[in-house]
Amino acid sequence: xxxxxxxxxxxxxxxxxxxxxxxxxxxxxxxxxxxxxxxxxxxxxxxxxxxxxxxxxxxxxxxxxxxxxxxxxxxxxxxxxxxxxxxxxxxxxxxxxxxxxxxxxxxxxxxxxxxxxxxxxxxxxxxxxxxxxxxxxxxxxxxxxxxxxxxxxxxxxxxxxxxxxxxxxxxxxxxxxxxxxxxxxxxxxxxxxxxxxxxxxxxxxxxxxxxxxxxxxxxxxxxxxxxxxxxxxxxxxxxxxxxxxxxxxxxxxxxxxxxxxxxxxxxxxxxxxxxxxxxxxxxxxxxxxxxxxxxxxxxxxxxxxxxxxxxxxxxxxxxxxxxxxxxxxxxxxxxxxxxxxxxxxxxxxxxxxxxxxxxxxxxxxxxxxxxxxxxxx
Amino acid sequence: xxxxxxxxxxxxxxxxxxxxxxxxxxxxxxxxxxxxxxxxxxxxxxxxxxxxxxxxxxxxxxxxxxxxxxxxxxxxxxxxxxxxxxxxxxxxxxxxxxxxxxxxxxxxxxxxxxxxxxxxxxxxxxxxxxxxxxxxxxxxxxxxxxxxxxxxxxxxxxxxxxxxxxxxxxxxxxxxxxxxxxxxxxxxxxxxxxxxxxxxxxxxxxxxxxxxxxxxxxxxxxxxxxxxxxxxxxxxxxxxxxxxxxxxxxxxxxxxxxxxxxxxxxxxxxxxxxxxxxxxxxxxxxxxxxxxxxxxxxxxxxxxxxxxxxxxxxxxxxxxxxxxxxxxxxxxxxxxxxxxxxxxxxxxxxxxxxxxxxxxxxxxxxxxxxxxxxxxx
Numbered sequence: 228x229x230x231x232x233x234x235x236x237x238x239x240x241x242x243x244x245x246x247x248x249x250x251x252x253x254x255x256x257x258x259x260x261x262x263x264x265x266x267x268x269x270x271x272x273x274x275x276x277x278x279x280x281x282x283x284x285x286x287x288x289x290x291x292x293x294x295x296x297x298x299x300x301x302x303x304x305x306x307x308x309x310x311x312x313x314x315x316x317x318x319x320x321x322x323x324x325x326x327x328x329x330x331x332x333x334x335x336x337x338x339x340x341x342x343x344x345x346x347x348x349x350x351x352x353x354x355x356x357x358x359x360x361x362x363x364x365x366x367x368x369x370x371x372x373x374x375x376x377x378x379x380x381x382x383x384x385x386x387x388x389x390x391x392x393x394x395x396x397x398x399x400x401x402x403x404x405x406x407x408x409x410x411x412x413x414x415x416x417x418x419x420x421x422x423x424x425x426x427x428x429x430x431x432x433x434x435x436x437x438x439x440x441x442x443x444x445x446x447x448x449x450x451x452x453x454x455x456x457x458x459x460x461x462x463x464x465x466x467x468x469x470x471x472x473x474x475x476x477x478x479x480x481x482x483x484x485x486x487x488x489x490x491x492x493x494x495x496x497x498x499x500x501x502x503x504x505x506x507x508x509x510x511x512x513x514x515x516x517x518x519x520x521x522x523x524x525x526x527x528x529x530x531x532x533x534x535x536x537x538x539x540x541x542x543x544x545x546x547x548x549x550x551x552x553x554x555x556x557x558x559x560x561x562x563x564x565x566x567x568x569x570x571x572x573x574x575x576x577x578x579x580x581x582x583x584x585x586x587x588x589x590x591x592x593x594x595x596x597x598x599x600x601x602x603x604x
Numbered sequence: 605x606x607x608x609x610x611x612x613x614x615x616x617x618x619x620x621x622x623x624x625x626x627x628x629x630x631x632x633x634x635x636x637x638x639x640x641x642x643x644x645x646x647x648x649x650x651x652x653x654x655x656x657x658x659x660x661x662x663x664x665x666x667x668x669x670x671x672x673x674x675x676x677x678x679x680x681x682x683x684x685x686x687x688x689x690x691x692x693x694x695x696x697x698x699x700x701x702x703x704x705x706x707x708x709x710x711x712x713x714x715x716x717x718x719x720x721x722x723x724x725x726x727x728x729x730x731x732x733x734x735x736x737x738x739x740x741x742x743x744x745x746x747x748x749x750x751x752x753x754x755x756x757x758x759x760x761x762x763x764x765x766x767x768x769x770x771x772x773x774x775x776x777x778x779x780x781x782x783x784x785x786x787x788x789x790x791x792x793x794x795x796x797x798x799x800x801x802x803x804x805x806x807x808x809x810x811x812x813x814x815x816x817x818x819x820x821x822x823x824x825x826x827x828x829x830x831x832x833x834x835x836x837x838x839x840x841x842x843x844x845x846x847x848x849x850x851x852x853x854x855x856x857x858x859x860x861x862x863x864x865x866x867x868x869x870x871x872x873x874x875x876x877x878x879x880x881x882x883x884x885x886x887x888x889x890x891x892x893x894x895x896x897x898x899x900x901x902x903x904x905x906x907x908x909x910x911x912x913x914x915x916x917x918x919x920x921x922x923x924x925x926x927x928x929x930x931x932x933x934x935x936x937x938x939x940x941x942x943x944x945x946x947x948x949x950x951x952x953x954x955x956x957x958x959x960x961x962x963x964x965x966x967x968x969x970x971x972x973x974x975x976x977x978x979x980x981x
């Protein structure tokens with residue numbers, strides 16, 4: 228039996244070859260620029276997918292929660308950065324992790340440094356989060372004295388090892404063009420290097436610079452003086468990255484497979500089993516309309532080109548509504564499967580909790596399943 | 605130790621007394637109007653919460669997936685309506701369910717009726733989905749002949765029992781005021797009664813009318829000639845319902861508890877551990893701004909009044925940004941817990957996968973956990 232014939236419910240398909248290709252391309256870029264690739268594992272949240280990175284020679288990783296650090300530490304990863312502001316309420320678990328491996332945490336204020344100084348029981352690395360334009364967390368890069376005071380305070384603590392400064396230039400996601408992505412990423416990098424130089428001038432020792440975000444890491448060509456990059460989404464990409472000009476359609480490595488359950492000829496709509504709990508509610512502003520996905524052309528049971536005028540225009544809990552063109556409307560019948568590219572792959576992975584290997588039909592679990600079952604955390 | 609002191613990560617708090625109160629109020633209304641309350645269980649997805657309905661005397665329920673029907677059937681529920689268009693790919697499981705209990709399914713086209721006629725192996729109820737204005741699925745109510753043909757075809761099948769016509773007037777969610785909710789709900793009801801009369805005139809036997817949606821069921825006062833109502837969200841309510849004028853703030857029975865991990869004095873922002881994977885990405889248009897939640901006042905470790913100027917203005921995977929007033933900014937420190945009312949309780953329940961009883965701290969699981977662990981499905 229064909230793999231697709233066995234699919235009864237919404238499933239997140241993964242093309243492992245594309246994922247491996249995407250890893251190779253980013254790693255090559257990192258190698259050429261002599262920066263460490265410390266990929267963000269929040270995108271896939273899976274030990275099995277992590278193996279692809281391991282095979283490519285990656286040893287240092289980024290995660291966004293203590294849970295994720297616990298999960299990947301249990302899978303054998305020994306150099307983990309929790310790129311999320313220190314959550315004091317998890318200090319006991321953080322100490323537990325730090326006792327087993329090279330753990331680094333993130334701070335963006337002096338109170339958190341002081342809290343760490345008092346509550347860290349094992350050696351751990353500490354990065355200072357710097358805001359270069361996203362305005363979410365981090366000390367504003369021009370407040371160099373504030374950053375310096377934090378760095379000095381970290382350095383004066385016997386168990387804390389100051390690693391350097393870290394930013395997530397997530398404002399590249401609001402760029403108006405690929406050139407704008409590059410400009411924003413370049414400005415962010417320049418700001419970080421200025422901070423680094425300032426800290427080194429004031430005797431903070433060797434200060435590393437870590438930068439993140441898939442758009443910037445993909446499009447920027449000059450990483451001089453940067454020490455590591457932390458993109459995550461690039462392993463799968465998605466419509467958001469495609470619309471930004473960051474990836475090509477054939478680089479998107481995940482797509483949803485959903486059964487059609489109803490058709491409306493007047494509105495040229497295919498209604499699918501696949502809604503907000505599968506796609507997440509992430510939207511993309513697409514030619515002035517908010518959409519939740521775009522239909523993929525199906526070629527030999529594989530997701531191919533984007534069909535740009537076939538849009539997932541609405542999602543409620545279990546329903547999704549695809550507004551399509553005449554040809555597509557005729558082509559598909561109730562009971563058929565459609566392939567839909569998601570807006571944001573990280574959130575779809577979280578919502579679905581597992582992948583289905585497009586080639587073998589094998590299920591690939593993520594930590595979401597274990598988290599919900601309380602097995603690990 | 606206080607229950608809240610033990611919370612390390614985002615948690616979905618539930619006030620069971622409020623939930624029970626909300627059930628009582630809706631049941632009273634149903635009793636007074638002599639309609640059956642067949643609550644939609646997609647809101648809570650939990651056997652334990654379902655017990656509250658059982659204790660209140662509810663025996664007939666609504667679900668939105670075959671998975672959910674399997675889960676609640678295993679918990680002993682014997683009258684289940686899957687209020688989602690027939691998914692042919694799950695026909696084997698549907699037959700399995702129908703062999704154990706009184707199962708009803710939903711169709712909105714003749715092809716699905718014919719498919720059912722050919723593939724149903726056990727007696728099952730069939731409802732026809734009618735569109736009265738939401739324009740998602742269903743046969744448009746004025747296409748009475750099309751509805752009649754479906755009904756006749758169902759009636760001519762020995763295993764299928766025609767139950768009646770069903771609508772979800774979800775366009776009440778787009779109403780501009782409580783009066784507008786009432787008008788939309790009343791128009792939807794009137795349309796349904798017209799369809800019912802037409803079908804009965806043409807010899808379809810006894811035709812039941814089933815209507816849904818929490819706003820309409822809460823605000824409409826006249827349910828004459830309606831047979832059953834299927835609201836779901838009313839057990840918890842949320843900011844969307846509150847903004848529509850459907851509930852009072854003190855009727856909201858769930859709220860997120862999230863640790864503060866960073867503060868920004870310039871922007872008066874509290875950054876919390878609690879993001880898109882916890883709150884979902886559902887937004888509410890609130891005074892011209894898209895928001896993801898509103899802060900609740902904390903009184904004796906309980907969520908109380910809404911603080912209308914303290915808004916969850918952004919969520920990314922794990923981060924949430926609360927923009928608050930001066931007083932609240934001073935009141936909370938890094939490491940404290942905040943209570944945040946979600947925009948859409950159904951989606952938050954799905955995202956979190958479990959509740960935490962505000963009174964006892966006990967975890968209350970949902971089917972999401974089992975689903976992800978493959979225990980049941």
